[in-house]
Amino acid sequence: MIQKSVVFAVFIRELNARFGRYSIGFIWAFLEPIIFILTLCFIRSRFTGTAISGLHPVIFFASGVLTFFLFRNIITTSISAVEANQGLFNYQRVKPADIVVARVLLETLIVATTTLLLFSGFYLAGYTFTWNSALEVLGVLACLLMLAGGLGLMGCIAGPLWHDSKIIVPMVIRPFFFISGVFYPANSIPQPLRDLALLNPLLHVLELTRESAFADYTSHEGSWLYLFGCSALSLLLGLTTYRLFRITVVTSGYIR
Amino acid sequence: MIKVRNLTKSYRVKGGRHYVFQDVSAEFPEGANIGIIGPNGGGKSTFLSILGGIDFPDEGEIITDKTFSWPLGLKGGFVGHLSGRENCRMVCNLYGVGRNDTAHKLEQMKSLSGIGKYFEEPVKYYSSGMGSRLGFALSMSFDFDYFLIDEITSVGDAHFKALARRAFQEKAKKSKMIMVSHNMGDIKKFCDIAVLIKNGRLEVFEDMDAAIRAYLPQTQESMEDPAEIVMEASLDEIDIASVQLPPDHEELVSEIVIRLEEIERKLSTPNHQITRAEDEFYFQLALAYHALGNEPRALHLYRRAVEANSYHLEAQQRLATLAASRGLLNEEHQALVAAETIDPLNIITLDAKVRHLIRLGHLEKALDVTLAALRVAPHHVGFWSQRAGLFLALGDTAKAVEAQIKAVKNSPDRSQSYQRLAIILASAGDIKSSALARHKARIAAENIQYKLKTPSYGSLIKTLRKLDDDVRI
Numbered sequence: 130m131i132q133k134s135v136v137f138a139v140f141i142r143e144l145n146a147r148f149g150r151y152s153i154g155f156i157w158a159f160l161e162p163i164i165f166i167l168t169l170c171f172i173r174s175r176f177t178g179t180a181i182s183g184l185h186p187v188i189f190f191a192s193g194v195l196t197f198f199l200f201r202n203i204i205t206t207s208i209s210a211v212e213a214n215q216g217l218f219n220y221q222r223v224k225p226a227d228i229v230v231a232r233v234l235l236e237t238l239i240v241a242t243t244t245l246l247l248f249s250g251f252y253l254a255g256y257t258f259t260w261n262s263a264l265e266v267l268g269v270l271a272c273l274l275m276l277a278g279g280l281g282l283m284g285c286i287a288g289p290l291w292h293d294s295k296i297i298v299p300m301v302i303r304p305f306f307f308i309s310g311v312f313y314p315a316n317s318i319p320q321p322l323r324d325l326a327l328l329n330p331l332l333h334v335l336e337l338t339r340e341s342a343f344a345d346y347t348s349h350e351g352s353w354l355y356l357f358g359c360s361a362l363s364l365l366l367g368l369t370t371y372r373l374f375r376i377t378v379v380t381s382g383y384i385r
Numbered sequence: 386m387i388k389v390r391n392l393t394k395s396y397r398v399k400g401g402r403h404y405v406f407q408d409v410s411a412e413f414p415e416g417a418n419i420g421i422i423g424p425n426g427g428g429k430s431t432f433l434s435i436l437g438g439i440d441f442p443d444e445g446e447i448i449t450d451k452t453f454s455w456p457l458g459l460k461g462g463f464v465g466h467l468s469g470r471e472n473c474r475m476v477c478n479l480y481g482v483g484r485n486d487t488a489h490k491l492e493q494m495k496s497l498s499g500i501g502k503y504f505e506e507p508v509k510y511y512s513s514g515m516g517s518r519l520g521f522a523l524s525m526s527f528d529f530d531y532f533l534i535d536e537i538t539s540v541g542d543a544h545f546k547a548l549a550r551r552a553f554q555e556k557a558k559k560s561k562m563i564m565v566s567h568n569m570g571d572i573k574k575f576c577d578i579a580v581l582i583k584n585g586r587l588e589v590f591e592d593m594d595a596a597i598r599a600y601l602p603q604t605q606e607s608m609e610d611p612a613e614i615v616m617e618a619s620l621d622e623i624d625i626a627s628v629q630l631p632p633d634h635e636e637l638v639s640e641i642v643i644r645l646e647e648i649e650r651k652l653s654t655p656n657h658q659i660t661r662a663e664d665e666f667y668f669q670l671a672l673a674y675h676a677l678g679n680e681p682r683a684l685h686l687y688r689r690a691v692e693a694n695s696y697h698l699e700a701q702q703r704l705a706t707l708a709a710s711r712g713l714l715n716e717e718h719q720a721l722v723a724a725e726t727i728d729p730l731n732i733i734t735l736d737a738k739v740r741h742l743i744r745l746g747h748l749e750k751a752l753d754v755t756l757a758a759l760r761v762a763p764h765h766v767g768f769w770s771q772r773a774g775l776f777l778a779l780g781d782t783a784k785a786v787e788a789q790i791k792a793v794k795n796s797p798d799r800s801q802s803y804q805r806l807a808i809i810l811a812s813a814g815d816i817k818s819s820a821l822a823r824h825k826a827r828i829a830a831e832n833i834q835y836k837l838k839t840p841s842y843g844s845l846i847k848t849l850r851k852l853d854d855d856v857r858i
Binding site: 134135138142216217219220221223380 | 431
C-alpha cells in the first residue's frame with residue numbers, strides 16, 4: 130500500500146501546516162464554528178426562545194454549523210490542494226488525490242474533535258439530548274464525505290487549471306449556508322418551496338444528520354435514497370474528472 | 386533499459402507553444418552514468434523531471450524498468466516552514482520507511498549533510514547551499530537505480546564534495562546517476578556518456594569529448610577552402626615601390642649593397658686574406674649586418690668573431706642576445722658564461738643574464754642577479770623595473786611597487802615606467818593610485834616625439850669601406 134504511506138505523510142505535513150508552531154489555525158478551527166453558533170443563538174433568542182423541532186437551539190445550530198463547515202472546508206481546501214503543495218510533487222509518488230484525501234481526513238478530524246469538545250461542553254452546561262443511532266450518523270457522514278469528496282476532486286483539478294475558481298467556488302457555496310437548513314428544519318419551509326429546497330442534497334445531509342443523532346428530532350424530510358444517489362453521482366463525476374485531468378494538473382506548460 | 390520514444394513536450398507561451406522536444410527518440414546504454422548538457426532553457430531540467438515521473442510529455446513516452454530518484458535540485462523540494470528533520474521524516478513517510486529505520490536514517494542524513502543544528506531549523510532559513518546539501522543527504526539514504534541530479538555539484542564546499550563523492554561511490558555499485566551540469570569538468574569526471582539537449586533534439590554521445598565539442602561553441606574554419614589559400618606573395622601586392630627614399634639615402638643604400646656584395650664575394654673565395662685582427666673584422670661586419678637588420682647573418686658573424694677570440698666581450702654579449710631571440714637558449718647560456726668570465730659585473734652581461742634566467746623560469750636567481758647589478762649601477766632603470774616585474778611574478782606586490790617606484794624615480798619622464806607602475810599598483814589592489822600613474826604615463830607619452838630609428842647609413846658606409854679594404858684575395 131504505497132498510497133497509504135503517502136496519504137499518511139501528506140496528512141502529517143498538512144497537520145503541521147495548519148497547526149504549526151506559528152499558526153493560529155488551531156484556535157481558529159474551533160473558534161469559527163463557535164462564533165457562528167453563538168451568533169445564530171443570539172439572533173434566534175431575540176425572536177423565540179423555545180426548542181426547534183424538538184431540539185434545544187444550541188444543539189440544533191451546532192449540529193447544522195459543524196456539518197455545513199465540514200462540507201464547505203473540504204471543497205475550499207481541495208481547490209488549493211495542488212498549488213499549495215507544488216513542492217510535494219517533486220516526489221513522484223505524490224498524486225493530487227493523495228492531498229485531497231489527506232485534506233478530507235484532516236477536515237473530518239478537525240470537525241469531529243470540535244464536535245466532541247462542543248457537545249461535551251453542552252452536556253456539562255446542561256443542554257442534553259437523547260442519542261439515536263451511531264450507525265446512522267456514520268452513514269450520513271459517509272454520504273457527506275462522498276458528496277464533498279467528489280466535489281473536492283473536481284475542485285483540485287479546477288483550482289490549477291481555472292484560476293477564477295478560487296473566487297467563484299466560495300461565492301457559490303456561501304448561499305448554501307442559507308438554503309441547506311443550517312438554522313432551520315426542513316419541515317418549517319412552506320410547501321411549494323419545500324420540494325424545491327429538497328433538491329439540494331446538503332439539506333438532506335443536515336436533516337439526516339439530526340435525525341440520526343437525536344431521537345427527539347421531529348422533522349423527517351431527509352431521504353437516504355436521494356442523498357446516496359447524489360453522493361454516488363458526485364463521487365463518480367469527481368473520479369471521472371480526476372482520471373481525465375490528473376496528469377494535466379501536474380504537467381508543466383499548462384499551468385501558468 | 387531507458388528508451389525515449391517519440392517524446393514531444395511544449396510550453397504555453399504568448400501566442401502559441403514553445404517546443405522543448407519535438408518527436409524525439411533515443412536509447413541510453415545500460416549501466417552508464419549519464420551527463421546531460423545543453424544551453425539554458427533547452428529542456429535539460431524538463432527532461433530530468435519527465436524521467437523522474439514528476440512532469441509529463443505532451444506525447445510519447447519513456448520506457449524503462451528502472452527506478453529513478455526525485456530530481457535533486459537547488460530548490461530541494463522542501464516545505465519551508467518545516468524543519469530539516471521534519472521534512473526528511475515526511476519523505477521517509479512518503480516512501481513508507483518504518484519508524485525505527487526512519488530514526489536511523491534521520492541521523493545519517495544529519496551527519497552526511499553536515500548542516501549541524503540547522504537540521505532542527507525551518508528550511509526557509511537555509512541558504513541554497515544548505516538546502517541542496519540536505520537534499521543530497523536525504524536522497525542518498527534511499528535506493529534507486531538512477532539518481533537524478535540537477536546542477537547540484539556546483540554547490541557545497543570541498544569538504545562536502547568529498548563526502549558526497551564518497552557517499553555516491555558506495556552507491557555506485559548498485560546505482561547510477563543522470564546529472565545536469567554546466568560544468569563540463571564535472572560531467573567528464575562523473576559521467577560515462579553524454580546527452581546533448583539542444584534545439585528540441587536529444588543526442589546521445591558515447592564519446593564525452595565529442596559531446597562537449599558539439600555543445601561548446603567552436604571556432605569555424607575560414608569559408609575559403611584551405612587548399613586554395615595562396616602562399617605566394619610579392620612585394621608588389623603591398624605597393625611598397627610607391628615610396629621613395631630621400632636622394633642622399635638612395636645613394637648610400639646602393640653603395641651599401643655594392644660594398645656588402647663585394648665583401649661577401651671576397652669572403653667566399655677560398656684564398657682570401659683578412660689584413661686586420663680577425664675577431665674585430667667579423668665583429669664589425671656582424672655589427673653592420675645587425676644594424677641593417679639581417680640577424681641570421683649577424684649571428685653567424687658574431688660566432689665567427691667569438692671563435693677567433695673568445696674573450697671578445699661585446700661579441701659574446703651580442704651573440705647571447707641574438708641567440709636568445711632565435712630560441713637558442715643553450716648558445717645564449719654559453720655566451721653568457723664566457724662573457725661573465727671576462728667581466729662578471731658588466732652591466733650589459735648582467736642584463737642579458739637576468740633575461741636569460743627569466744626565460745628559463747629561475748625567477749629567484751634572476752632577482753639575485755638584479756641585486757648584484759644594482760650594486761654596480763644603483764640608478765639603472767632597467768634593473769629596478771626587472772625587479773618590480775620579478776616581485777610581481779613571485780607574488781610580492783608590495784616589494785614590486787617599491788621597486789617600480791625606484792624605476793620611475795630614475796627615469797622621471799619615461800611613459801613606459803609609469804605605465805608599468807600603473808599595472809603593478811593595480812595588481813597590488815591600489816586602483817586609485819594606479820589610475821593616477823596611468824594618467825601620468827599618458828601625459829609623459831604626449832610629450833615624447835617618437836623617432837623611428839633608421840640605421841645611420843653614413844657611418845655604416847665608412848665601416849663597410851674599411852672592411853672592404855681589409856679583405857683581400
